[in-house]
Amino acid sequence: MKKILPLTAVVGMAAAAVAAGLPSDEARAVTSRPGAKSPRSTVTLSVAPGSLTASELPCLPTRLAVSMTNTGNEPVFADATLAADAPIVLTDEVFSTYLPATDPDQPVTRSVGVRVPHGTAPGTYDLTVTAGKQRVVVPLTVEAVPEPAPGTNLAFGRLATASSTHGNFRTCGAVDGDSDYRNWSTGSGWNDADKGVFPDWLAVTWPEPVQLGRIEVVTYGTPSRPAALQGVKDFDVQVRTGGDWLTVGSYRANTRERVVTTFDPVTTDSIRVVVHASNSSDYSRILEVEAFAPR
Amino acid sequence: MDDPFTLGVASGDPLPDGVVLWTRLAPDPLDPFGGMDRRTYPVQWEVATDERFGRVVRRGTTRVGPEFGHTAHVDVRGLKPWREYFYRFRCGGFISPVGRTRTAPSPEQLVPRMSLAFASCQAIWEGWYTAHRDLASRRHDVVLFLGDYIYEFGNDRGIRPGDGEEHNTRQAVTLDDYRRRYATYKLDPDLQAAHASAPWIVVLDDHEVVDNWAGPHAGSTPPAEFLVRRANALRAYWEHMPLRAPQLPQGPDMRLHRRLRYGRLAEFSMLDTRQYRDDQANGDGTKAPNAATADPARSLLGFPQERWLLDGLTASPARWNVLGHQTAITLLDTVSGPDVAVPMDTWDGYSASRDRLLGGIAARGIRNVVSLAGDLHRSVVSDLALDFHDPDSRVVATEFVGTSITSGRDGQDLDAGGQVLLDENPHMRFGNFKRGYVSCEITPELWLSDFRVCDKVTVPDGTVSSRAVFAVENGVAAVQQA
Numbered sequence: 061m062k063k064i065l066p067l068t069a070v071v072g073m074a075a076a077a078v079a080a081g082l083p084s085d086e087a088r089a090v091t092s093r094p095g096a097k098s099p100r101s102t103v104t105l106s107v108a109p110g111s112l113t114a115s116e117l118p119c120l121p122t123r124l125a126v127s128m129t130n131t132g133n134e135p136v137f138a139d140a141t142l143a144a145d146a147p148i149v150l151t152d153e154v155f156s157t158y159l160p161a162t163d164p165d166q167p168v169t170r171s172v173g174v175r176v177p178h179g180t181a182p183g184t185y186d187l188t189v190t191a192g193k194q195r196v197v198v199p200l201t202v203e204a205v206p207e208p209a210p211g212t213n214l215a216f217g218r219l220a221t222a223s224s225t226h227g228n229f230r231t232c233g234a235v236d237g238d239s240d241y242r243n244w245s246t247g248s249g250w251n252d253a254d255k256g257v258f259p260d261w262l263a264v265t266w267p268e269p270v271q272l273g274r275i276e277v278v279t280y281g282t283p284s285r286p287a288a289l290q291g292v293k294d295f296d297v298q299v300r301t302g303g304d305w306l307t308v309g310s311y312r313a314n315t316r317e318r319v320v321t322t323f324d325p326v327t328t329d330s331i332r333v334v335v336h337a338s339n340s341s342d343y344s345r346i347l348e349v350e351a352f353a354p355r
Numbered sequence: 356m357d358d359p360f361t362l363g364v365a366s367g368d369p370l371p372d373g374v375v376l377w378t379r380l381a382p383d384p385l386d387p388f389g390g391m392d393r394r395t396y397p398v399q400w401e402v403a404t405d406e407r408f409g410r411v412v413r414r415g416t417t418r419v420g421p422e423f424g425h426t427a428h429v430d431v432r433g434l435k436p437w438r439e440y441f442y443r444f445r446c447g448g449f450i451s452p453v454g455r456t457r458t459a460p461s462p463e464q465l466v467p468r469m470s471l472a473f474a475s476c477q478a479i480w481e482g483w484y485t486a487h488r489d490l491a492s493r494r495h496d497v498v499l500f501l502g503d504y505i506y507e508f509g510n511d512r513g514i515r516p517g518d519g520e521e522h523n524t525r526q527a528v529t530l531d532d533y534r535r536r537y538a539t540y541k542l543d544p545d546l547q548a549a550h551a552s553a554p555w556i557v558v559l560d561d562h563e564v565v566d567n568w569a570g571p572h573a574g575s576t577p578p579a580e581f582l583v584r585r586a587n588a589l590r591a592y593w594e595h596m597p598l599r600a601p602q603l604p605q606g607p608d609m610r611l612h613r614r615l616r617y618g619r620l621a622e623f624s625m626l627d628t629r630q631y632r633d634d635q636a637n638g639d640g641t642k643a644p645n646a647a648t649a650d651p652a653r654s655l656l657g658f659p660q661e662r663w664l665l666d667g668l669t670a671s672p673a674r675w676n677v678l679g680h681q682t683a684i685t686l687l688d689t690v691s692g693p694d695v696a697v698p699m700d701t702w703d704g705y706s707a708s709r710d711r712l713l714g715g716i717a718a719r720g721i722r723n724v725v726s727l728a729g730d731l732h733r734s735v736v737s738d739l740a741l742d743f744h745d746p747d748s749r750v751v752a753t754e755f756v757g758t759s760i761t762s763g764r765d766g767q768d769l770d771a772g773g774q775v776l777l778d779e780n781p782h783m784r785f786g787n788f789k790r791g792y793v794s795c796e797i798t799p800e801l802w803l804s805d806f807r808v809c810d811k812v813t814v815p816d817g818t819v820s821s822r823a824v825f826a827v828e829n830g831v832a833a834v835q836q837a
Binding site: 135137139151152153154155156157158159160162166168170173221222223224225227231252253254 | 387388421422508509511512513516519520521522524525526528529530531534579580582583586587590606607
């Protein structure tokens, strides 16, 4: 440890913090102009929707739109803070942004994800958003995950992870129950982030083991640009048993949109698609991964 | 409170009598508020002439608060010109790492020699900051960082990915997003060492905000919506860089172009080629030169900054007139054969702006203009001539474009695209596609640029070596290989 020198007084010429003069004790909303009057009352907070329902399926989108609007005459920076009753987890605990003073008023919105951890008891939990003196409480009703009916896609809404995900896509898009190519651009599929770099992988994981006998992989293709031009080309379908990955389907030079792999029943807590090449040589594109119990 | 100095220290914008000292209190740096509560804290600072702080020459206390993410920007004055100093901060019983800095020479001084490094483009997921480690070890007199300090893209991928948490996968848009992105980058020990080794003079490029933004335009985003993002991005940039109060953004606007004098040896005109430019011509990308790129009504710098630049160069008493900016001035024909295709995002996309600059340099008899830029992720050395298509055209300035620190991963000595550039652009003297930076030695009679390249950035223990050295003699703009 270095000797700590007493640093009490400015020696010689004064040095000033460049931020001096700003209202540094104002914690919640600060003007962008030094010396301006506190604009606290001019920021309006709104949160939508007013209530939410969710289950612990990790990939089902449950989101809040938090908006702040400056209704005053001076632009401001403002913070909203977010909190949730345990054990609910929010993707963001803070939303800080510039709020211009425009006419008409210009709301600035942040979409915040709500995650219900495995084991959360059904019931109502409060999500609280605060900005300045304003406070909005959104009740979240957590419902139990229903027992899957026979023939149900067991991957729906489950935890999806990937080697990487392109910023315009969502990993969860691969388990959102939507395998329609027309919705690709809305984030209903997974597209990796590393152009031209392989292998890529996309995995689905369950909190408790499930028994599976069939996995269907839907890659991206349209009538004008089918999977033969932009879908996954060389890939393996694997299930995890006893900590090891077992390959249950291996495909080379694939040109089909939907590839069905059936196998002897296996108890597993995770499945994955490992992509070695795509027909466009750039990205791995998977619209949906579905998993089913043995017939 | 845990150790708040997790993001290191920095200094910047040297003057003959002062320098800006920077740090941030962030005991939990990836927390949106850095692990700080919303109170304001006193931070003590001190400047000494020795590394052990036996001879402290200035000290004081600054107050840091939540409105600027608990960052400190201390504008220390009263120092002596062209002196090496050491600085550190103290808060809550913790002492920061020690930074080394150096003031500029006095206005009348012609120092016999100075060292300078310039660098750009450090996508963190693309590799290790080996180049910064090398840069730090050389203890330059000053470092120019020419943009793409962060990337707005998610960083949950690549060679050293962050986790898959949503803030790592999404693009930065809000102030808390950008603050967290700076914290992610600034946690790197090699980057911290590079900041601690020398004062930095910084300008930004596109990715500190969003890919290829131009004035109020960014892709298809409505300008009113983009300007909110731009305000958030510029605020976080100012907070995390060693910049003075005049550079503090007012909403979406920031005065970043500025001049820094190193006595009579060098003057740095730091340019902003993003805020005032016209939108990229013909939908951006790489296109043939066309009516829009040659339109004299369009500008890369904006007309006020163009005038400010030429007037400043004209008045400069310095031997070397350095432009520190983002992207290449030189013509970059990217296709083989008689066809010409040039980037719409570089000065090629604003050739009337380029003609006004190079023509103005020639008409006003401005000597020893050296353009330093980045953006291309490749090293490029060029003679800047009045007419790039005429091999006999007069060379009026010299350009060194530095490669990226990491962006583009390892690269190679000369890729196919680089060979085409060399073949198609006879004014181009050198091209290299490895990662690294440029280390320069400047004397009144000679400018030397040493292209330091990494064998690999995709492994943590890459090595750095000198790939080529280029020289510019006083009064001779045409570059020579040393």
